[in-house]
Amino acid sequence: MSKSNEAASMDVELSPEQKQAEAHRILLEDLGRSLKFLQRGIAAAETHYIYRALRAVPSLRKRLLPEVLAETISACTSETDAPNVRDCLKGMLVLLKQDQRESQSTGACEPELCLFLGLLSLLSLLDSGDRASGAKLAESLIRVTSGSQRRTLDPIASRVFFYYSRIFEMDGRLHDVRPALLNALQAATLAGMKETKAMLLTLLLRNYMHYKHYDQAERLTAKSSFPSDAPNNLLARYLYYLGHIEAIQLNYSQAQLHLLEATRKAPSNAETAGFQQTVHKIYVIVELLMGNIPERSLFRQPVLRKPLQPYLELTQAVRVGDLNKFQDVVAKYEEKFLKDDVLILIQRLRHNVIKAGIRSISIAYSRISLRDICLKLHLDSEEDAEYIVAKAIRDGVVDATIDHEKGFVQSAEIHNVYSTNDPQYAFDKRIAFCLSLYNDSVKSMRYPGSDHRKELAYAMEAIKRERELAHELENDDYDGDSDEDAMDEDL
Template identity: 75%
Template sequence: MSNNENAMDVELTAEQKQAESRRILLEGKYITRNVRFLERGIAAAEVHYSHRALRTLSNLRKRLEPETIAEVIAAYTSVSNVQNVAECLRCAVEALEMKPAANPAAKQCEPEICLFFCLLTQLYLLDNGQYEKGAKLSDTLVGMLSSSPRKTVDPLVARVFFYFSRFYEVADRLSDARPALLRALQAATLANMKESKAMLLTLLLRNYLHYKLYDQAERLTAKTTFPTDAPNNLLARYLYYVGRIEAIQLNYSQAQMHLLEATRKAPSNAATAGFQQTVHKVYVIVELLMGNIPERSLFRIPTLKKPLQPYLELTQAVRIGDLNRFQEVVSQYQSKFLQDQVLILIQRLRHNVIKAGIRSISVAYSRISLRDICLKLHLDSEEDAEYIVAKAIRDGVIDATIDHQKGYVKSAEIHNVYGTSDPQHAFDRRITFCLNIYNESVKSMRYPGSDHRKELAYADEAIRRERELAQELENDDYDEDSDADDVMDEDL
């Protein structure tokens, strides 16, 4: 069987193979199937059909050709008679530089189907490097999109805005897209389009972070609310951006919480390895800024081992409190840290390196002179060492006292950690995490649609009939008993 198939492949010409692949794309499980999903979603007013249609875009975009897209547009709609959102199909055909054959029998194109075809055009233009045409088409799409009350349009609109921002980003004109995104966010909020709102929030945060507008990004997060039922991929991206903003704003505890939640929300597979690497780079720096040392197992994960190698060396320098080693690592990987946009955070770690060195010295020595501390930490003078140790004592880094006259530091006795409230706080954090997972699981449960209400109506009608029948039987029994009593009275 396989030999016959190989022989047929040899006999087919390149044009025949292209025509066969186009036929499979149109009539197979791709475009036609997705259009049917969209039509079923429109009829049932269910948004999950739109998600099923968008789920195959990753495989579909590898087979897209301008002739195929133009043929699909001509098969499902008449370009000369479209209105509203569907007018973008004309712009899509012009961007592809194709002239599909007129189809007078084609019906009016629904907004969902028209947006799906325009989305295919965006993908083709993006993958083939035609950024100017893609930006022009995206501008037309965004200008014609309106706040439709149908929730089935929401996932498609969100994808259109994503590629709209992507075209401007690759063209290095991301700031030009910001006014349109802000207007769209206002419209999506008023129309209660939750997925579009979630997408627009993440795109605006990415826009602000690209130009280091941290104050504006922080005000945006403070004045808006991210939809609780947004998809996990959007939620993970939003949490990552918020974590970066909080880290820049010195809110390390909040940043650590958001970044850790982003790593948990994002799926762990090869497709999301880049996102996991980006999040963990910032997460490691935030952990060090909080005075914590990340687990060694984190740097042994196969997808993170090589990208986090500079951060592992940085962690080792901070852990041992070696200021010279820390400066060497920063100088060696400075270009890498600049590329990852974390150098501004790493520069704050110098004080943490000194604190870690003081902590290790306090544990190792019950009493040590300020001169020795100055030599071990590579400080300039004993006055600097005295000031740093005093600040560490005030911040609670170490439990010690300074003898200023004799010039030494005396460490206090080490107390049992289980006699403090630290285990209670750790246990409380774990309980809070488990309760949050439970609450989110309850919120994410799907409930059946309104079809079961018909069955409930039939059941209520049946129960009502049974009650009426029982009441009639009781009345009949009462009448028979009354007749019998009358007969007995007559006999008496």
């Protein structure tokens, strides 16, 4: 009999109670294994053990049982814990609808263990739909993070802050968390908690953008620095928010660079498809605002084909310079553009549509009257057409002259593009990108040295010398007392 048949026969033989007991046992073992990784990381002051425990969170979340989680929390509760840690652990039991049982552990619960168990409890409450209890628990966990600034607390604290903000956002009370996030950002910056600082910066930018406070978001990015060694997922989110803010502030070239880098930093898999779609929506509009037409292959990607269909129609209207078609597309997908928070950027494209129309007209006609331009672009009057063409000439969109007396536009002869500086600019742009990619690759290959191990060995030697010195002092005091007693006896 094969192994698959044996497994199938064992599944058939097990009763529902036995299956539940087996799942209970496996979940307890997995929880215990994660807690051991945390304890090992705390003892060695190494964060890679903490990350190994956090990698098991998605798997544990799918199989979490409140009673198993409450049993683990109760075993970790001790009267020797710090008050905020002890209160948080007991509060978890209450929120999980379990009685506060007596402690079964002999040692105190570290803040890392408390936050890890609190993170699992928070996910359990979120999955069950109990947001009110989740908000209370999140506030308790935030108080635990403020009471400790250890390096091993950094990875767990960043995730706690994420779900803390997420719960209040789902309840429509995102503005309530802003003071706590600002205070936590200041504390994380002073304590050198880089991942927590990166997470708090992205959460604050999301908070400001949710309420359209773009000026405050721009000031935050100007007065703060994003950690250079932050995880790629946080860096991609930060670059997306930065690109969106730059686009609103009319800095389209910087917005294009940030959005393009965000698409490259984010992993390309099914789990990040939503992020890729959101970034490319802003990216397409920024490209159109800069006067560029995105490549058609971008809209043919399987992940982006359906979500970017309205933006493809928008691009086609801008490319041909058809103002009526552009207005029809905006009216057709207005609700979707509002939901994507890009309508304010799309409304700026009207001038680009007119410029594209003028450019195509100047290429097709060496001489055309202002009245014909007014009819082709569906403008209100010849005066408007004259003003728009004059502005296009001033901006360098077309190379032409206007005869105001006779009312026509005379296009200049088409010059060879290789006689201009355009190829040089394009070549310089590619070289700058390659150099930036090379520098990022070199930085990612650098590993931290072993200086911290030397400092640790020096500290251990110093402690050993202090103990030896204290022991010698105690012996000297004892010998001195004996000599004095002998002298008294002689006298």
